[in-house]
Amino acid sequence: MVHKNIKFxxxxxxxxxxxxxxxxxxxxxxxxxxxxxxxxxxxxxxxxIALIFRITVDKLLEENSMADPSVNIFNxxxxxxxxANELVPDITRLTNAEKYIxxxxxxxxxxxxxxxxxIIQSMNEQQ
Numbered sequence: 381m382v383h384k385n386i387k388f389x390x391x392x393x394x395x396x397x398x399x400x401x402x403x404x405x406x407x408x409x410x411x412x413x414x415x416x417x418x419x420x421x422x423x424x425x426x427x428x429i430a431l432i433f434r435i436t437v438d439k440l441l442e443e444n445s446m447a448d449p450s451v452n453i454f455n456x457x458x459x460x461x462x463x464a465n466e467l468v469p470d471i472t473r474l475t476n477a478e479k480y481i482x483x484x485x486x487x488x489x490x491x492x493x494x495x496x497x498x499i500i501q502s503m504n505e506q507q
Contacts, residue, residue: 381443382426383417389433389440390415395479403483404428431486 390400401411404425413419421429430437474482485496 382421382441383415385440385442386429387415389435393433399476399479399483400429400432402480403432403487428487432483434486
């Protein structure tokens with residue numbers, strides 16, 4: 381079931397297989413096999429994928445996840461559709477460079493994130 385879930389969340393966020401593969405530092409074909417269920421996903425990649433999608437590992441592994449149409453709140457016919465779309469930031473308008481930065485930011489620990497924030501603040505002060 382995890383293979384259906386990773387495809388669902390990736391497409392919901394308008395990310396390409398290549399972008400996820402690059403973030404995981406694996407070949408796109410390897411990631412494609414993960415989505416097709418042809419290859420088991422190593423646990424350390426499951427954790428990274430969950431970080432990228434901003435969901436828990438449990439949610440990614442759930443059998444009744446968002447990929448299941450009966451519980452998919454992103455389906456326009458679902459009663460919670462409007463609420464879901466207000467809660468999920470629309471990153472579909474981001475450029476590929478912005479998505480790359482966001483994906484890699486999400487994969488950092490708190491110390492790494494703070495370093496990135498400090499660099500951005502420093503750059504903004506210089507302008």
